[in-house]
Amino acid sequence: MQNQGLLKELIQSLCCLPGVGPKSAQRMAFHLLQRNRDGGMQLSKMLARAVNEIGHCRECRTLTETELCEVCANPLRDAETLCVVESPADVWVIDQATTFKGKYFVLHGRLSPLDGIGPDQLGFELLEQRMATGQIKELILATNSTVEGQATAHFIGEVAGKFNIRATRIAHGVPMGGELEFIDSGTLAHAFNGRREF
Numbered sequence: 001m002q003n004q005g006l007l008k009e010l011i012q013s014l015c016c017l018p019g020v021g022p023k024s025a026q027r028m029a030f031h032l033l034q035r036n037r038d039g040g041m042q043l044s045k046m047l048a049r050a051v052n053e054i055g056h057c058r059e060c061r062t063l064t065e066t067e068l069c070e071v072c073a074n075p076l077r078d079a080e081t082l083c084v085v086e087s088p089a090d091v092w093v094i095d096q097a098t099t100f101k102g103k104y105f106v107l108h109g110r111l112s113p114l115d116g117i118g119p120d121q122l123g124f125e126l127l128e129q130r131m132a133t134g135q136i137k138e139l140i141l142a143t144n145s146t147v148e149g150q151a152t153a154h155f156i157g158e159v160a161g162k163f164n165i166r167a168t169r170i171a172h173g174v175p176m177g178g179e180l181e182f183i184d185s186g187t188l189a190h191a192f193n194g195r196r197e198f
Contacts, residue, residue: 007029007033010029011025011026011029012025013025014028014029053065056106057069057072059072059103059130060072060091060103060104060105060106061105061106061107061108061123061126062088062091062104062106063088071091071095071103071104072103076101077101077102077103078101078102078103079102079103079135079136080102080135080136080137080138081100081101081102081103081136081137081138081140082102082103082104082105082130082136082138082139082140083100083102083103083104083105083139083140083142084104084105084107084127084139084140084141084142084143084153084156085104085105085106085107085142085143086106086107086108086109086110086143086144086149086152087106087107087108087109088106090106090142091104091106094142100140102138102140105123105126105127105130107122107123107127107143107152108122108123109121109122110122110143110144110146110148110149110151110152111148111151111152111155112148119155122152124156124159127156127159128159131159131160131163131165132163134163136163136165137165137166138165138166138167138168139156139157139160139165139166139167139168140168140169140170141153141156141157141167141168141169141170142170145172145190153169157169171194172187172190172191172194173187173188173190173191173194174187174188174191
C-alpha cells in the first residue's frame with residue numbers, strides 16, 4: 001500500500017512538467033520503474049544537480065552554471081546590439097536558429113498587470129542600467145506576438161527612445177513554407193501590415 005502511495009506521488013510530481021498530463025506522467029513513471037531504473041537514477045541525480053547548480057547570469061539573466069553565461073563572457077559578441085527576450089529558452093532558440101552575434105537580456109516573463117507582473121518583476125531596472133551605459137546602439141525586441149508581448153515590446157521601445165537607442169521589433173507573419181490558405185487571419189493581417197520592399 002505504501003508503494004502504491006509513492007507511485008501516485010511520483011506520477012503527480014511528473015505532472016509539474018509542461019505538457020505532461022496524468023496519462024503521460026503515468027507512462028513515464030511505469031517506464032522508469034519497469035524498464036529503465038538506471039535511467040531514472042541518472043535523471044534524478046542530474047535534476048538535483050541542475051536545480052542546485054544552475055542560476056542566472058548577472059548580466060543577461062539567462063540560465064547558467066557560472067556568474068556570467070557563455071554569451072556575456074564572450075568578448076567576440078557584439079555588445080552594441082541587445083536582444084530582449086521573454087525566457088532563457090528564447091535565447092537558446094535564437095542562438096541555434098539565427099546568425100545573431102549580439103548579447104541578450106531575459107525578462108523572465110512579460111508585462112501582465114492582471115497577473116501582477118509589472119516592470120519591477122521583469123528586471124527593467126537592470127535593463128535600464130544597461131541602456132544608460134551608452135554602449136547599446138540597437139535593442140532588438142523579440143518578445144512573443146501576444147497582446148502582453150506586444151505591450152512589453154512597446155514599453156521597452158519607449159524607454160529605449162529616452163536613451164536614443166534604436167529599438168527594432170522582430171518580424172511576425174507568414175512562416176517559411178507556409179501556405180496562405182492555412183494561415184490564421186490575425187497572422188496574415190500582421191504580415192500585410194509589416195510588409196517591406198522586395
